[in-house]
Amino acid sequence: MSDGGGESGREFDRTTKRKSSDRDFPQAIAKIAVAQICESAGFQGFQQSALETLSEVVVRYIRELGKTAHTYANSACRTECNIFDIIQGLEDLASLQGFSGASDSDHCLAGSGTVREIVQYVSEAEEIPLAHSVPHFPVSRDRKQTPSFLQIGEEPPGDHIPAWLPAFPDPQTYVHSPVLNERGADPCAGNIEQARQHKKAEWSLLNLQQQLACNGLEGPSMIDPGDAAKARRAAETNPFLSAPLHFGEKGVSPVFLPAKLSNEAVVENQAGENHAVANHVSVLETFAPAIELMKSRSCESEEGRKRVLSNQRPAVQFKIEIGKKSTGTALDLSFQNKDVEKITSWFGKDNEKDDKKRRAEKILKESMKNPQELAQL
Amino acid sequence: MNQNQGGNDARHDDDSALSDFLASLMDYTPTIPDELVEHYLAKSGFQCPDVRLIRLVAVATQKFVAEVASGALQQCKARQSAVVKDKRDKQQKDKRLILTMEDLSKALREYGVNVKHQEYFADSPSTGMDPASRDE
Numbered sequence: 001m002s003d004g005g006g007e008s009g010r011e012f013d014r015t016t017k018r019k020s021s022d023r024d025f026p027q028a029i030a031k032i033a034v035a036q037i038c039e040s041a042g043f044q045g046f047q048q049s050a051l052e053t054l055s056e057v058v059v060r061y062i063r064e065l066g067k068t069a070h071t072y073a074n075s076a077c078r079t080e081c082n083i084f085d086i087i088q089g090l091e092d093l094a095s096l097q098g099f100s101g102a103s104d105s106d107h108c109l110a111g112s113g114t115v116r117e118i119v120q121y122v123s124e125a126e127e128i129p130l131a132h133s134v135p136h137f138p139v140s141r142d143r144k145q146t147p148s149f150l151q152i153g154e155e156p157p158g159d160h161i162p163a164w165l166p167a168f169p170d171p172q173t174y175v176h177s178p179v180l181n182e183r184g185a186d187p188c189a190g191n192i193e194q195a196r197q198h199k200k201a202e203w204s205l206l207n208l209q210q211q212l213a214c215n216g217l218e219g220p221s222m223i224d225p226g227d228a229a230k231a232r233r234a235a236e237t238n239p240f241l242s243a244p245l246h247f248g249e250k251g252v253s254p255v256f257l258p259a260k261l262s263n264e265a266v267v268e269n270q271a272g273e274n275h276a277v278a279n280h281v282s283v284l285e286t287f288a289p290a291i292e293l294m295k296s297r298s299c300e301s302e303e304g305r306k307r308v309l310s311n312q313r314p315a316v317q318f319k320i321e322i323g324k325k326s327t328g329t330a331l332d333l334s335f336q337n338k339d340v341e342k343i344t345s346w347f348g349k350d351n352e353k354d355d356k357k358r359r360a361e362k363i364l365k366e367s368m369k370n371p372q373e374l375a376q377l
Numbered sequence: 378m379n380q381n382q383g384g385n386d387a388r389h390d391d392d393s394a395l396s397d398f399l400a401s402l403m404d405y406t407p408t409i410p411d412e413l414v415e416h417y418l419a420k421s422g423f424q425c426p427d428v429r430l431i432r433l434v435a436v437a438t439q440k441f442v443a444e445v446a447s448g449a450l451q452q453c454k455a456r457q458s459a460v461v462k463d464k465r466d467k468q469q470k471d472k473r474l475i476l477t478m479e480d481l482s483k484a485l486r487e488y489g490v491n492v493k494h495q496e497y498f499a500d501s502p503s504t505g506m507d508p509a510s511r512d513e
Binding site: 026029030033034036037038040041042043044045046047049050051053054057058059061062063064065066067069070079080081082083086090096097108110111114115117118119121122125127128129130134135136137 | 390391392394395398399401402405406408409410412413414416417418420421422423424425426427430433434436437438439440441442443445446447449450453473474475476477478480481485487488489490492500
């Protein structure tokens with residue numbers, strides 16, 4: 001509170017810091033007004049306690065005047081006050097001090113001494129408006145009311161509840177519902193998620209490597225299987241430590257299981273075909289033996305199956321169907337297709353052998369579990 | 378009859394004077410704002426939609442405060458004139474009129490308001506002294 005902005009020569013006879021003495025906003029306004037009146041009377045400074053006391057007295061004066069006037073109005077069987085009620089209140093309050101004509105018992109209120117004194121005061125005193133503009137108070141905050149049943153358009157749940165009453169809160173706010181396990185009973189879901197995360201990270205790395213490897217290459221060229229084997233062996237331990245590729249060579253993935261098949265498939269399909277497309281197609285062919293095996297319903301063990309795949313040279317079906325699933329983007333929700341896509345990218349590029357080996361085995365394992373999806377390929 | 382007529386004329390004069398005064402009140406802006414007066418009148422049950430009456434109450438209150446302030450000022454000046462000192466500094470300081478609790482309590486006592494002054498409130502050098510010898 002600034003104690004009035006337009007006053008000059010004010011001082012506080014206190015050495016302590018200002019205390020928050022104004023509890024109420026109207027009391028603070030009253031202090032400002034009283035200080036301004038006292039300044040016009042001739043005072044140049046105030047004691048803080050004196051100012052507070054005087055403002056408190058002023059507030060009580062106003063309230064007393066209002067109460068007296070209201071009492072007089074009630075005595076006259078009215079609820080609203082008029083000018084005569086106020087004049088009577090003024091006379092009551094000024095009776096201690098005295099005013100002219102106080103002793104008259106039947107004088108007219110309109111010509112009361114108090115009114116005359118006020119008229120005289122108004123004519124003599126100079127007009128001093130308050131230094132601050134006072135907003136309308138007390139400020140009432142609009143409460144957001146709960147809409148009724150009628151306003152919502154709902155039927156009240158019961159005949160005993162009228163529709164104009166506020167509506168009940170939503171059941172979600174008070175009903176406890178069990179938390180559903182979205183993962184379900186699939187135990188591999190977590191593993192698949194993790195594997196997907198890894199593949200995502202490697203996908204970007206492989207893309208980079210592909211760009212570096214294919215820079216300058218006019219296209220996929222014929223490579224000697226012997227060279228492929230050599231490169232594979234070199235990259236067995238660590239692809240980054242392997243010998244750099246010569247011009248025209250292609251880094252071949254060292255995955256032994258389907259890699260042999262895929263290499264041959266890649267070699268056969270290189271002519272004039274897109275690299276990525278060839279990869280996709282090769283995957284189809286890669287898994288064709290697996291599909292055939294599943295269809296034949298052999299009871300071999302996993303290793304036996306692998307051996308079968310590695311030793312046999314099954315009939316490769318060149319289905320150049322770029323189905324939606326095999327060319328699914330990274331946003332494809334089917335994990336199967338994503339893994340297939342990623343594995344195709346590995347074939348023909350430098351990669352870590354162990355990861356790919358593991359993933360290839362996993363793919364085959366899952367392909368055994370979900371035969372229907374592969375059948376669609 | 379004549380008295381009554383005279384009385385009636387006086388009343389009419391009074392009424393017209395009052396109504397004129399109330400009309401003139403709308404031009405005069407009292408120091409105490411209307412919102413404040415309305416707030417406290419509403420607290421005490423005063424109901425009136427007429428703004429002129431609010432202004433009347435505000436002006437009456439302002440007159441009351443002015444009277445109290447003038448009374449306190451008289452007390453302060455009387456105190457200063459009573460204190461006779463040879464030092465020029467003191468006289469120059471005394472030119473400053475400050476509203477103190479003592480002056481205020483004396484002024485309010487005339488209006489029937491008893492404001493007790495706290496003895497141990499150190500607002501003047503003579504705090505704690507004997508009341509009889511304080512006015513020196």
